[in-house]
Amino acid sequence: MSKKITIADVANQAGVSKSTISQYLNNRFEYMGEETRSRIKKAISDLEYQPNVVARSLKKKSTSTIGVIVANILHAFSTQVIRSIENVCNENGFSTIICNADDNPEKEKKYIETLLAKQVDGLIVVPISGNSDTYEKLLNQDFPIVFLDRLVDGLNTDTVLLNNGKASELAVNHLLENGYEKIAIVTTSLIDNVTPRVERINGYIKALEENNISVRTDYIKGMELSKIPQGLNELFSLDEKPDAIVSGNDLTLMEILKYSFEHQIRIGKEIGLITIDEVSFGPIHSPPLTTIAQPTFEMGKEVATILLNKIRDKNAKQDPAVHRYEPRLIVRKSTKKEGAGNE
Incomplete structure (x- = not known):
């Protein structure tokens, strides 16, 4: 079994003190000549010395x-x-x-x-x-x-x-400007009051109220991802179906796209769709997806x-x-x- 190379071995090989080796390993070169640094670097390479990162971090009190x-x-x-x-x-x-x-x-x-x-x-x-x-x-x-x-x-x-409230406001106002009037919002579970989900729902409500549109609680769906198909079934079973959906995030979007494909609902024709979170496939989806991007x-x-x-x-x-x-x-x-x- 080969002997473990220590800092003392490197010091002997380079002809310097252990403290000089320590300074080199910690990138403190202020009082160290170029020739000394080269000797230390060569000694470390020749001996294949591996510094003890844990020990150094304890000394530095930083990892x-x-x-x-x-x-x-x-x-x-x-x-x-x-x-x-x-x-x-x-x-x-x-x-x-x-x-x-x-x-x-x-x-x-x-x-x-x-x-x-x-x-x-x-x-x-x-x-x-x-x-x-x-x-x-x-x-x-x-x-x-x-x-x-x-x-x-x-x-x-x-x-x-x-600014999650603003994200929903942008989405709702854009849909209204494009002729949609019955706008629903679908997102993941609201049980734990997760900030983005709650703020996006509140922004949706605020935008509708500012446009003098009644808020329908049956148009608001916040549920576990696995239950979103059930929520979409409920939306599309209403006497007054929504004509547009705001998707609360990218995982919700995937469920909406899957549901619309399985039920032959044509996005951009039978239903408007906008999602919060830019997605990589947004520009190449058919039709290309309108999104609210986060920086x-x-x-x-x-x-x-x-x-x-x-x-x-x-x-x-x-x-x-x-x-x-x-x-x-x-x-x-x-x-x-x-x-x-x-x-």
Whole structure:
């Protein structure tokens, strides 16, 4: 069995002290000549020395790693934001550990405990209801946390999310401008008061009321993903069927598209359809889908930057803020009513 190479072996090979090797490994080159650095680099290469990352992180009291816990990684929003977070962290010398909680509070709590055991320097979380006590304890200990996409009642921490009410208002107003009058909204379960879902329903209601249109509770469907086909059956069994649907997110959209295909409902002709969340297949679907896009990459950059600033300057006491981003309407043909408008 080969002998484990130590920092002392590298120091002997390079003809320098162990502290000089330590400075080199921690990128502290201020008092180190180019020739010394070259000798150390060659010694590390020749001896195939592997630094003990855990030991170094304990000395530095930092692992240069953050944890990211998302509620459901299947959302396009989640994957796009994660990509942006990872990019910012990589540029700043940080690694990311990605965890998918599957909208399960127990799984989320387990991941929190695992990430803390791995001594991550901070957390970015799309929080699920049920673990607010755990987050409160961490915040009271000044542990760096930033929330994404969702607010948590009673917890005061920086949060990055969409102006969800505005997203629904854009959707409803666009449909009304294109001649639709009986507009329904379908989204995933409202049981846990998940911020985007509730705010999007409220924005839908507000837009109808501002246009003097009566709000019909039977046009509002918030249910588990598996029950959405049943909800759509109920909508299309009404005496006054809706002539347009606002889809609350991309997973809901998939259920609506599947249902319309199975029941031969022609989107853009028999029913108008607009979805919150841009989807990769939106421009190539038949017909191309009108969407309300979130600036996911900007949101990911913002949430990562806030967290890294917290990690680097734990003494900076700034009041936490809610950072809202504006949605953008992308008009395509799924909301083009024959004989309406010029779009």
